Amino acid sequence: MRQSEEDREKLGAPPANESYLTDGTTVMSWLNTRDHKRVGVMFLVAVVFFLFVGGVFALAIRAKLLYPGPFLFDALTYNRLFTLHGVTMIFLFMIPAIPSAFGNFVLPLMIGARDVAFPRLNLASFYVYLAGAVLAVWAMVHGGADTGWTFYTPYSTTTPTALFPLLLGIFVIGFSSIMTGINFIVSVHTLRAPGIGWMRLPLFVWGIYATSIIQVLATPVLGLTVLLVALERVLHFGIFDPARGGDPVLFQHFFWFYSHPAVYIMVLPGMAVISECVATFSRKNPFGYRAIAFSSLGIAFVGFFTWGHHLFVAGQSVFDNGVFGVLSMFVGIFTAVKVFNWVGTMYRGAISFKTPFAYVCGFLFFLVFGGMTGVAVATVALDVHWHDTYFVVAHFHFIMVGATIMAFLAGLHYWFPKMFGRTYHEGWGLVAASLIILGFNATFIPQFLLGNNGMPRRYYQYPEHFQALNVASTAGATLLGFGFLIIFIYLVIALRWGQRCEQNPWRSKGFEWLTPSPPPTHNFDQIPRITQDPHDYRTHAPSGVYSDV
Amino acid sequence: MNETLRRFLFLPDQASTFALEVDHLHYFVILTTFVMSTAVGLTAIFFFIRYRRRSETQTTPHIEPALMLEATFVIVPLAFFLLWWVIGYRISIQLATPPADAMDVYVQGKKWMWKFAYPGGPNSVNVLRVPSGHPVRLLMTSRDVIHSFYVPEFRVKQDVIPGRYSQIWFNATAPGRYQILCAEYCGAGHSIMRGEVIVLKPEEYEDWVSAQHRGLATKQDGPPTALDFAPPLGNLVDQGRRLATEQGCVKCHSIDGSQHIGPTWLDLYGRHEKLDDGRIVTVDEGYITESMMDPFAKIVDGFKPVMPSFANKLAGPEVAAIVEYIKSLQSDAVRTGPSEGPAYAPVRGR
Numbered sequence: 001m002r003q004s005e006e007d008r009e010k011l012g013a014p015p016a017n018e019s020y021l022t023d024g025t026t027v028m029s030w031l032n033t034r035d036h037k038r039v040g041v042m043f044l045v046a047v048v049f050f051l052f053v054g055g056v057f058a059l060a061i062r063a064k065l066l067y068p069g070p071f072l073f074d075a076l077t078y079n080r081l082f083t084l085h086g087v088t089m090i091f092l093f094m095i096p097a098i099p100s101a102f103g104n105f106v107l108p109l110m111i112g113a114r115d116v117a118f119p120r121l122n123l124a125s126f127y128v129y130l131a132g133a134v135l136a137v138w139a140m141v142h143g144g145a146d147t148g149w150t151f152y153t154p155y156s157t158t159t160p161t162a163l164f165p166l167l168l169g170i171f172v173i174g175f176s177s178i179m180t181g182i183n184f185i186v187s188v189h190t191l192r193a194p195g196i197g198w199m200r201l202p203l204f205v206w207g208i209y210a211t212s213i214i215q216v217l218a219t220p221v222l223g224l225t226v227l228l229v230a231l232e233r234v235l236h237f238g239i240f241d242p243a244r245g246g247d248p249v250l251f252q253h254f255f256w257f258y259s260h261p262a263v264y265i266m267v268l269p270g271m272a273v274i275s276e277c278v279a280t281f282s283r284k285n286p287f288g289y290r291a292i293a294f295s296s297l298g299i300a301f302v303g304f305f306t307w308g309h310h311l312f313v314a315g316q317s318v319f320d321n322g323v324f325g326v327l328s329m330f331v332g333i334f335t336a337v338k339v340f341n342w343v344g345t346m347y348r349g350a351i352s353f354k355t356p357f358a359y360v361c362g363f364l365f366f367l368v369f370g371g372m373t374g375v376a377v378a379t380v381a382l383d384v385h386w387h388d389t390y391f392v393v394a395h396f397h398f399i400m401v402g403a404t405i406m407a408f409l410a411g412l413h414y415w416f417p418k419m420f421g422r423t424y425h426e427g428w429g430l431v432a433a434s435l436i437i438l439g440f441n442a443t444f445i446p447q448f449l450l451g452n453n454g455m456p457r458r459y460y461q462y463p464e465h466f467q468a469l470n471v472a473s474t475a476g477a478t479l480l481g482f483g484f485l486i487i488f489i490y491l492v493i494a495l496r497w498g499q500r501c502e503q504n505p506w507r508s509k510g511f512e513w514l515t516p517s518p519p520p521t522h523n524f525d526q527i528p529r530i531t532q533d534p535h536d537y538r539t540h541a542p543s544g545v546y547s548d549v
Numbered sequence: 550m551n552e553t554l555r556r557f558l559f560l561p562d563q564a565s566t567f568a569l570e571v572d573h574l575h576y577f578v579i580l581t582t583f584v585m586s587t588a589v590g591l592t593a594i595f596f597f598i599r600y601r602r603r604s605e606t607q608t609t610p611h612i613e614p615a616l617m618l619e620a621t622f623v624i625v626p627l628a629f630f631l632l633w634w635v636i637g638y639r640i641s642i643q644l645a646t647p648p649a650d651a652m653d654v655y656v657q658g659k660k661w662m663w664k665f666a667y668p669g670g671p672n673s674v675n676v677l678r679v680p681s682g683h684p685v686r687l688l689m690t691s692r693d694v695i696h697s698f699y700v701p702e703f704r705v706k707q708d709v710i711p712g713r714y715s716q717i718w719f720n721a722t723a724p725g726r727y728q729i730l731c732a733e734y735c736g737a738g739h740s741i742m743r744g745e746v747i748v749l750k751p752e753e754y755e756d757w758v759s760a761q762h763r764g765l766a767t768k769q770d771g772p773p774t775a776l777d778f779a780p781p782l783g784n785l786v787d788q789g790r791r792l793a794t795e796q797g798c799v800k801c802h803s804i805d806g807s808q809h810i811g812p813t814w815l816d817l818y819g820r821h822e823k824l825d826d827g828r829i830v831t832v833d834e835g836y837i838t839e840s841m842m843d844p845f846a847k848i849v850d851g852f853k854p855v856m857p858s859f860a861n862k863l864a865g866p867e868v869a870a871i872v873e874y875i876k877s878l879q880s881d882a883v884r885t886g887p888s889e890g891p892a893y894a895p896v897r898g899r
Contacts, residue, residue: 075737075738075740076737079734079736079737079739148734152695152733152734154693155694155695155734155736158693158694159736242710242711242712243711243712248695248712249710282609283602283608284609284612285609285611287612287613288613288614288619289613291614291619291622314695314708314710315710315713315715318645321638321641322634322638322641325634326631326634329627329630329631332626332630333623333626333627336622336626337623339589340622341614341622343589343592343596344612344614346593346596346600347600347612348600348609348612349596349600349609350600350602350603350607350608351597351601351602352602361590361593364590365589368586368590369582372578372581373582375633376578376633378634379574379578379636379638380637380638380640381567381571381574381636381637382571382575382578384641384644384704384705385575385701385704385705385706387697388706388732388734389732449558450559452558452559453559453701454561454699454701454702454730456697456699456732457732457734459739459740460737461741462740463728463743469559536611537608537609537611538608538609538610
């Protein structure tokens with residue numbers, strides 16, 4: 001689309017197949033790039049760093065919980081740790097992880113575009129994210145906040161900890177999310193290559209498109225909410241403080257109006273990655289393409305009307321509880337449709353059990369179990385016992401770690417050859433995948449039982465009868481930590497010494513594999529004309545032909 | 550069957566009229582979840598084996614699901630979800646509807662303790678005594694931040710919110726002791742903001758209430774009651790604070806220096822008080838104890854002799870606890886207790 005003069009000059013004389021990795025190797029060539037692939041890789045590095053930081057917080061929390069009494073650090077430190085774990089994992093890792101890293105990298109390739117619609121906005125999105133992240137890290141260094149990532153008032157408006165910079169950081173990161181969302185929506189509408197009608201869009205693009213809609217519509221509400229909390233702290237506005245005529249529950253409505261759809265900002269991209277991986281490794285067209293595509297939009301839509309299920313015991317009316325309960329069930333239906341269609345995709349396929357596929361299997365189990373326990377907590381009477389206990393903690397970790405991180409890892413392994421033109425060690429890949437899936441179950445299944453048993457969340461000390469299950473959970477978390485460590489080691493080795501691979505090592509018919517791996521800076525010397533539906537494995541013919549554009 | 554499943558799922562004892570009903574729904578939902586996730590897993594495993602890749606150049610047919618199949622994918626889970634919802638919503642309506650004959654107890658949450666006030670009866674801190682087999686409605690508010698009243702064995706939970714009253718009710722079935730946990734994060738003491746519900750047999754509960762009215766001392770030499778097994782609440786100062794509230798001392802004696810019916814307790818210990826006959830006394834342990842047992846012996850100048858005697862109403866350790874509490878009230882001392890939040894006017898309504 002609207003490239004700069006400089007870009008157009010380059011387009012006029014494209015260097016023959018020069019990889020985007022070697023097109024300029026100075027630091028400035030990266031920091032100043034407008035190439036969606038380089039922005040994607042920079043996002044990938046940043047989110048992996050914050051995954052590490054959040055993971056360290058998580059392990060510190062689990063270590064403390066080995067003993068019921070005070071241990072390792074005091075209550076205030078513990079409260080800061082779980083707050084920072086939540087904030088880091090959600091705002092700095094999970095929300096940008098798949099859309100900004102993989103979305104940026106492969107979405108333009110999948111729609112046959114040379115870049116996203118607004119390349120400068122795309123780079124700005126990265127820097128805005130970094131600015132927000134720096135504010136958040138600054139807050140952490142200056143003592144951190146102790147409110148939990150939910151910032152419930154009036155606790156958050158009265159705590160003396162460094163909440164202000166943290167809220168400001170989240171406010172700023174929100175803009176990054178909106179910029180990425182707008183970029184993807186416009187790109188999908190305007191930059192599709194010839195032959196890619198809406199019903200031929202890869203399912204990954206459908207998932208990211210639905211995510212972008214939520215990002216653009218819901219993020220401003222979060223921005224307003226954290227701004228109101230900040231104003232309340234500084235100027236004592238009295239919006240949420242009952243002593244000044246405000247209502248603390250109003251905050252919860254505002255907060256969850258963003259944060260429940262935000263759950264789908266986190267999980268829809270995961271579902272999008274899985275849709276691609278299932279088709280590629282089953283070598284089979286997506287079973288129920290329309291069902292999978294439209295259910296993404298359905299989740300994005302219904303997701304806006306379920307926030308009240310976080311307020312079942314917060315004094316919401318019984319009628320509201322019923323309405324939000326039944327609306328929440330519909331999210332479950334859309335998810336169920338996806339799950340059945342993914343399993344259906346395997347039917348009469350040609351399944352190859354590679355590392356990404358191992359994560360697909362983990363994903364399916366975690367999503368079904370995590371999703372159905374989600375429907376269970378939407379069943380009002382059951383939520384009364386489970387609300388704010390470890391059951392809820394386990395449920396959303398099944399969705400966010402179980403589903404989204406499995407999808408993140410599946411995508412990382414699936415697109416690693418695409419991004420860097422090298423392959424990793426398959427054996428170690430499977431070892432790490434088994435370790436992670438096992439460790440994950442060992443960490444969070446005990447937490448479901450702890451919740452059943454009645455242990456509330458955010459507990460520094462706990463009654464002694466909860467200890468056995470806590471120890472089991474910590475043991476599982478250790479396994480999980482080792483799994484991530486192994487992945488990190490073999491992927492770093494693969495980056496430097498990995499075997500160079502051909503253009504399409506998985507023999508996938510996803511459109512992104514029509515370019516060389518790693519792709520040249522402008523992706524396509526000629527824009528391809530797409531002639532087949534995505535993942536049509538009836539023939540070996542490429543899914544697109546190059547014509548003059 | 551109930552007992553096996555309850556233990557398998559690590560659920561606590563069922564000690565209220567809701568518990569069994571909620572648990573039955575729990576079993577239904579969780580077992581369906583197990584069956585579904587296992588079925589999806591097994592189907593996937595079957596497909597891996599049956600349809601594993603046989604050659605690297607293998608092609609596969611293009612298959613689209615029939616509309617009826619997609620409809621089944623929607624209708625079957627929807628039917629289950631709606632069934633759960635109907636059952637769960639019916640129970641939740643019961644949970645939200647206290648019977649008309651329920652006994653009311655007022656609950657105040659504050660960092661980090663629970664205070665209970667019985668209409669026309671005694672107050673208590675962190676220990677809620679209720680009769681078994683009788684519905685109890687709790688009217689709850691918070692003095693500072695949001696707390697949440699949670700008794701796992703009763704399967705009830707309700708947020709306690711500043712500036713409004715929320716309510717919850719239960720009917721405890723089995724006498725015993727059950728922990729109250731705070732389920733809404735409220736700061737450094739969140740995890741130790743625990744209390745206890747002591748469910749007494751109705752006649753024991755009546756005994757306890759009348760003992761509260763008569764004073765505790767008469768029961769001192771009687772057979773042990775459930776009360777004697779109540780946990781000691783922290784140090785003497787904390788016990789004194791609780792007793793001063795329960796016994797109504799602080800209705801006349803302020804603890805913040807303001808003048809009221811009796812002399813303020815702030816900085817009382819060690820003060821030189823001028824009596825109505827012109828003498829000066831130094832307030833020490835002896836004077837405080839004497840004033841509790843025989844209030845009219847020495848009246849401080851400017852106050853009326855209206856205080857009742859607490860002789861035979863307080864046991865020895867309780868007197869000591871109140872004395873220690875008064876001694877702790879020094880304006881130059883570092884405050885150790887939790888800070889008082891702003892006070893809110895209660896809004897009554899059902």
